[in-house]
Amino acid sequence: MKGITQFFSLGIVCVLVFLASSVSSTFAQVDVYDFETVEQEQRFRQLSNEFRCPMCQNANLSSSPGGVAADLRREIYRMIIEGQTDTQIEEFMLSRYGDFVLYRPRLTAQTLLLWFGPFLFLLAGAWIGWNVIRNSANKKPSTGQASGSGAVANSTHAVADVVISAEERNRLNRLLAENDLHTNANDNTGR
Amino acid sequence: MNKLKLFLPVIIFFVLAVFMWRGLYLDSRTLPSVLIDRPLPEFQLRSLELGDQLVSTADLPDEPFILNIWGSYCLPCLQENPIFMAAKEQQIIPIIGLNYKDRDDAARNWLEINGNPFELNIIDDSGRYGIDLGVYGAPETFLVDANGVIRFKHIGVINYQIWEDEIMPAIAAVRAGGDS
Numbered sequence: 001m002k003g004i005t006q007f008f009s010l011g012i013v014c015v016l017v018f019l020a021s022s023v024s025s026t027f028a029q030v031d032v033y034d035f036e037t038v039e040q041e042q043r044f045r046q047l048s049n050e051f052r053c054p055m056c057q058n059a060n061l062s063s064s065p066g067g068v069a070a071d072l073r074r075e076i077y078r079m080i081i082e083g084q085t086d087t088q089i090e091e092f093m094l095s096r097y098g099d100f101v102l103y104r105p106r107l108t109a110q111t112l113l114l115w116f117g118p119f120l121f122l123l124a125g126a127w128i129g130w131n132v133i134r135n136s137a138n139k140k141p142s143t144g145q146a147s148g149s150g151a152v153a154n155s156t157h158a159v160a161d162v163v164i165s166a167e168e169r170n171r172l173n174r175l176l177a178e179n180d181l182h183t184n185a186n187d188n189t190g191r
Numbered sequence: 192m193n194k195l196k197l198f199l200p201v202i203i204f205f206v207l208a209v210f211m212w213r214g215l216y217l218d219s220r221t222l223p224s225v226l227i228d229r230p231l232p233e234f235q236l237r238s239l240e241l242g243d244q245l246v247s248t249a250d251l252p253d254e255p256f257i258l259n260i261w262g263s264y265c266l267p268c269l270q271e272n273p274i275f276m277a278a279k280e281q282q283i284i285p286i287i288g289l290n291y292k293d294r295d296d297a298a299r300n301w302l303e304i305n306g307n308p309f310e311l312n313i314i315d316d317s318g319r320y321g322i323d324l325g326v327y328g329a330p331e332t333f334l335v336d337a338n339g340v341i342r343f344k345h346i347g348v349i350n351y352q353i354w355e356d357e358i359m360p361a362i363a364a365v366r367a368g369g370d371s
Contacts, residue, residue: 066328067318071319071321071322096225096323097325098325
């Protein structure tokens, strides 16, 4: 039972850390642009949030103070006013700066691992977790027997916890027998 | 199977170590250009030399040339300038300047003080043509072949070693490609 609880509490911590990291503050640069509709303004906000600044690299276009970011925001504004679609604007960016500018990478053969790699790790984690739980469940019966045989057995708890195979038990018996022989031999010479 | 389990941490360590070792030498600051092997984008821009008369791709050399993105505000450009001056003196290759997001007077002043290795200085004061070139900051250097196709790009400063190890071989390759 302890194993399961540990496993799940670890899971909860992971989820919390993930949530905390996904809430990040952005420091938007202020541009003065006049939009004809609210929808255009929203598209501008969304697009400049989704493209990565080629110069500052770890900022999107909307939060980057770099010169080229301001130029690119101006281009996005121009294209929106001209009535170009989001796909056309993305094509514009891609044909000049490549996949690098996309914070949301396209699904291609090269990016398959990027998109689905985390699920592989999740599966691996689940497999490990499953094994941990199964192993701790297997150990239960021996612990149960030990505590069942009273207070004296409790003190040898750690010993009772060790599970050994038949082969190992044979080897242990053999070693103990050998040890007995030796002690007897020593006793004999001592006399 | 149990033996394998025993070595699992070591295996994980080596896999991670290989990735991190590679990561140490990955240069995330220079973007691979998507414009390699594409024609130089068209433009209609002013130049420092020809006043209000607009220049276009038709005014560029018919032979392989270097297109260097520079600005008077750009310190690394100052570092590159002697190399380009030497290349001009030895007539290695024509060099065209793209004065990127600069002021005309500041640019002229800079060329007067530091020397002008450029055959022509195209003015891109708005940075609009720079966007077509995928430029994100001076200095950047393109190598364009005789057909006006971009063959090579270097981002950042060119020092003597980069000139010898990267630019000269690229020029040779472009010249060889043009003959065949």
